[in-house]
Amino acid sequence: MEFSSLVFLFRFMPVVFLYYLLPDRFKNPLLLIASVVFYAFGEPFYIFLILISVSGNYLAVRVMDCIEGEKKKKIWLGALVFINVGVLLFFKYTPYTMPLGMSFYTFTVLSYILDVYFGHAPAEQSFVDAGVYMMMFPKMISGPIARYGAVRKQIKEHTVSLSDMEAGAAVFIVGFGFKMVLADHFGMLWHDIRSAGFDSISTALAWLGVAGYSAQLFFDFQGYSLMAIGIGRMFGYRLPQNFNHPYRAKSVGEYYRRWHITLGEWFKHYLYIPLGGNRKGASRTMFNLFVVWLVTGIWHGATVNFLIWGMALFLLIAGEKLVWGKFLEKNQAISRLYILLLIPLTWIVFAIDNIKDLGVYFTRLFPFWGSASYVNPMDFTRHLKNHTIFFIMAFLVSLPVTDKLCRRYRDSKVCKAVLFVLFVFCLYEAACGANNPFLYFRF
Numbered sequence: 001m002e003f004s005s006l007v008f009l010f011r012f013m014p015v016v017f018l019y020y021l022l023p024d025r026f027k028n029p030l031l032l033i034a035s036v037v038f039y040a041f042g043e044p045f046y047i048f049l050i051l052i053s054v055s056g057n058y059l060a061v062r063v064m065d066c067i068e069g070e071k072k073k074k075i076w077l078g079a080l081v082f083i084n085v086g087v088l089l090f091f092k093y094t095p096y097t098m099p100l101g102m103s104f105y106t107f108t109v110l111s112y113i114l115d116v117y118f119g120h121a122p123a124e125q126s127f128v129d130a131g132v133y134m135m136m137f138p139k140m141i142s143g144p145i146a147r148y149g150a151v152r153k154q155i156k157e158h159t160v161s162l163s164d165m166e167a168g169a170a171v172f173i174v175g176f177g178f179k180m181v182l183a184d185h186f187g188m189l190w191h192d193i194r195s196a197g198f199d200s201i202s203t204a205l206a207w208l209g210v211a212g213y214s215a216q217l218f219f220d221f222q223g224y225s226l227m228a229i230g231i232g233r234m235f236g237y238r239l240p241q242n243f244n245h246p247y248r249a250k251s252v253g254e255y256y257r258r259w260h261i262t263l264g265e266w267f268k269h270y271l272y273i274p275l276g277g278n279r280k281g282a283s284r285t286m287f288n289l290f291v292v293w294l295v296t297g298i299w300h301g302a303t304v305n306f307l308i309w310g311m312a313l314f315l316l317i318a319g320e321k322l323v324w325g326k327f328l329e330k331n332q333a334i335s336r337l338y339i340l341l342l343i344p345l346t347w348i349v350f351a352i353d354n355i356k357d358l359g360v361y362f363t364r365l366f367p368f369w370g371s372a373s374y375v376n377p378m379d380f381t382r383h384l385k386n387h388t389i390f391f392i393m394a395f396l397v398s399l400p401v402t403d404k405l406c407r408r409y410r411d412s413k414v415c416k417a418v419l420f421v422l423f424v425f426c427l428y429e430a431a432c433g434a435n436n437p438f439l440y441f442r443f
Contacts, residue, residue, distance in 0.1 A: 001041035038137040046099035065123035101141035120149035138231040145262040160236035168233030175226025183220035204380035206364035214344040250335035303353040
């Protein structure tokens with residue numbers, strides 16, 4: 001069951017909105033039950049595995065919190081991390097189908113374990129509250145990854161109001177629009193290119209595909225994140241921001257401080273800083289960055305392209321720190337062009353898991369011998385004509401002035417009317433279109 005499905009919107013959510021009518025002590029139990037039902041709809045085969053995991057981690061962390069002696073406690077911590085990461089790797093690197101949202105769920109559980117171990121937050125005494133943190137349905141499948149120490153107070157004490165409902169609904173609708181209006185249409189472009197075969201497309205269409213896939217991934221994942229944040233707000237939770245206009249960045253390092261912010265913060269908080277961060281000299285900093293990007297690549301998938309993608313980003317960020325970073329800071333026009341050209345190329349490595357196909361695609365992008373330029377030279381024109389309006393829309397919603405206008409007029413009747421029309425249009429698209437799963441569901 002996806003946020004963009006009619007079943008979710010008109011069957012699941014109306015029932016869950018009983019939340020507003022219940023006394024405070026019953027709100028979290030309803031939210032936990034709703035999360036179990038939501039997951040069971042999407043992954044009925046694995047729902048018992050998730051429930052066993054939630055129960056087991058809840059009990060194990062309580063035991064760990066009571067253990068006296070640092071050595072024994074560290075052994076218990078190592079066992080918990082090993083088991084949770086082991087389960088994730090088992091499903092990721094074996095032929096078995098990975099449970100929906102397993103990667104994000106595992107990061108959430110590890111945050112709970114590590115925050116309790118390091119004393120950032122106490123072990124949760126209430127099974128319901130622990131379950132809400134680990135399984136909260138808005139964020140369970142694809143984030144945002146909310147660290148336990150940062151949201152524990154909200155789980156224990158939070159208020160809901162009609163203003164929260166209205167604000168959350170507005171954020172949800174914007175994310176809904178990003179998914180249905182932009183991401184899914186850019187997905188059609190990328191689907192057509194893949195269906196045609198990479199060896200039969202022109203250089204111009206190959207570059208259009210780079211732009212199309214990059215836009216699809218951005219608006220799909222940002223759309224999901226906004227929908228999750230909006231739903232959380234409706235229930236009184238302030239989930240963390242996950243995107244901050246990454247394509248306005250002027251370096252790859254800055255780009256990834258703006259893209260999938262909660263994943264970056266997770267790696268920084270639980271891996272980069274414990275390894276020493278940038279406190280032990282340049283060589284150790286480079287090693288720590290290497291480890292983070294190696295793990296990032298491995299986390300995204302078991303195929304070689306994800307490893308190449310992670311290592312390529314490590315080399316680019318290392319190069320910025322050691323060689324050309326200061327040049328980019330002084331030349332903003334070049335730095336922006338650098339991001340707009342380079343980042344989409346890395347997303348193509350991310351998108352194509354067959355190394356042979358990836359090589360073919362890059363020969364189409366860079367036809368140094370001229371052959372690719374003359375393959376179906378008119379294919380670009382047809383696809384550009386079909387998708388120009390969506391590229392224009394994507395450009396307009398990404399402008400800084402658009403942010404300013406939205407903040408200034410968000411409470412106006414005109415803004416509410418626009419959101420209503422957008423919501424109705426998205427419902428029409430959802431009713432008429434094929435089911436297009438969110439891209440990050442497979443991670």
